[in-house]
Amino acid sequence: MDILQGLSEGEIRRQLTIRQRIIFEGAVYHITQRAPGTERIFLEENDYLYFLKILKDIAQEFHVKLFSFTLLTNHLHLLLQITQKNLSSAMKNLFERYAMYFNEKYQRKGHVFCGRFRASLCNDDAYFLAISVYIHLNPCRAGLCKDFRSYRWSSIRLFTDITAATFVDYQQILSMIDQDIHRARQKYQQILSDSLLHIESCGISGTLSLKRVAGQIGEVIQKITKRHEEKNLEAMVEKIKSKQRMRKIEERDARKYAIGQLLANGYTPAEIEKMLGISRATFYRTIA
Incomplete structure (x- = not known):
């Protein structure tokens, strides 16, 4: 439970790198990209599907491990790891290919994305878990759904109830919570539900601020972890008494x-x- 302890104690460290990115093999990044102004990146279902197809191709071609994602109407979030020093070329390829598709389909010209993507280096496990929770809460906070489990264009269902062949390595995050996949999913859902309620009760509205939300998530995880430890201890005591x-x-x-x-x-x-x-x-x- 070191990762949960780190989060609950607020030991979340990250490094934002926009102009001068820190790139090295094995590094994990939170990637964000958005449309300019009030424009949209995705207009219909096939747009989301095509982007996911390209994302899968990029993951295979550039040997990128994708851990979680959320695609919203005007921006997107990816949590990934590079195994080669090729983050810039992989993301450039991804966004350029989608932009070409989008402009050709809708017979338009101009920028589909608002400049260069942003990459936040995840330099500890606590931040790694926090960003995954943050990514999956975004659709609810953006008003796109009432239940985070119902949002179609994210990896959330892999973390809650679907076991399927996929290019998303969701199990790595869940295994950090519990080695048993069923228990890990239960705990992850509890973290999401409690974090959302806690954030709302604190009056954090609108677009989620990772810096502010991470602290709220840490408080929730501390409470959830304590409850699970108490239940496990009670079960152990009963077994010993017998x-x-x-x-x-x-x-x-x-x-x-x-x-x-x-x-x-x-x-x-x-x-x-x-x-x-x-x-x-x-x-x-x-x-x-």
């Missing part, structure tokens, strides 16, 4: 761990002995 004698090493280790966690949560030795159904001698022998 064991009259512990002969296996792993069973004794589990009891030692449970006692340590209970002590860390402020329980006294007497309270722990009563909860686990053990004697004072067993208590001290276990923690010795």
Whole structure:
């Protein structure tokens, strides 16, 4: 749970690089691109589908790993990792190919995108998770949907309930939350739901500010993590109580761990002995 702890403690560090980008193999970036002024990037369903087709092709051609995305009417978000030092050429290829398609289809001239894309370097795991949550909350905050799970043009369904062959490596983010995919999805949805409610209750409206939202997400994750840890500890205590004698090493280790966690949560030795159904001698022998 180091990543969740880092978020809950506000240890989120990032580096915005617009004119002079820091590019290196293995780096993870939050990419944003938008239309100029009040223009739109996507006008109909086929536009979204075509962009996703190009995005898949680019991921394969340039060996880019895509972790999550959201396509909105006038801007988009990508969370990706480069395995070669080719971020600029990959994104240039992506946006130029879509711009050519868009201008030809709608018989127009001029810029489809508002200048150069923005790339934010993700230089720690906490920011990596925060940006994924931020990306998936954008459609709700932009008023495009009431339920983030219902927004079609994002990777959200892969994080909540769909297991399918895809070019999006959603499992890497979920595995940072829990190694069990089912539990990870439950926790991720809880983080999204609670974060959205918490952000709204704090009066943060309009376009999401990552800097402001990251702190709100951290508070929510801290609460969710604490609840899950409490549930796991309660289940462990019940299991230990059901064991009259512990002969296996792993069973004794589990009891030692449970006692340590209970002590860390402020329980006294007497309270722990009563909860686990053990004697004072067993208590001290276990923690010795």
